Amino acid sequence: MARPGKMPPMSAPHKIRIDVETSYLGEQSDPHDQRYVFAYTITIRNEGGLSATLLTRHWIITDANGAVKEVRGDGVVGEQPRLEPGQGFRYSSGAILETPVGTMEGTYQMVDEQGQRFDASIPLFRLAMPGILH
Numbered sequence: 001m002a003r004p005g006k007m008p009p010m011s012a013p014h015k016i017r018i019d020v021e022t023s024y025l026g027e028q029s030d031p032h033d034q035r036y037v038f039a040y041t042i043t044i045r046n047e048g049g050l051s052a053t054l055l056t057r058h059w060i061i062t063d064a065n066g067a068v069k070e071v072r073g074d075g076v077v078g079e080q081p082r083l084e085p086g087q088g089f090r091y092s093s094g095a096i097l098e099t100p101v102g103t104m105e106g107t108y109q110m111v112d113e114q115g116q117r118f119d120a121s122i123p124l125f126r127l128a129m130p131g132i133l134h
Contacts, residue, residue, distance in 0.1 A: 015048035016120035046083035059106040064099035100129035
């Protein structure tokens with residue numbers, strides 16, 4: 001029996017989980033020309049209680065020299081996926097750096113089924129050529 005004043009746990013209206021996998025594309029890279037190509041696969045999962053549509057993306061890409069590049073745009077890979085509660089969306093893209101190591105992070109601007117906009121944070125992740133970090 002529930003104690004007075006205690007509410008059962010409820011699903012948060014906005015809970016977007018973002019998982020990232022990265023890989024170095026050696027065949028497309030040219031270290032002598034300071035060109036390091038990386039692929040990343042993002043899985044976006046709606047763990048909230050309302051459906052949500054991804055509207056825009058904002059990336060902050062930083063290389064090992066401290067150079068920062070910001071990328072903004074509509075959707076991801078030409079899509080603006082709508083995620084029902086419990087549903088996921090997976091896509092792959094890439095980044096080119098002038099150094100063998102860098103980081104990416106950012107946000108997706110989302111809108112829920114009630115028209116409320118919110119940001120889903122993309123956690124910082126590292127892009128690194130194999131063997132460069134210990």
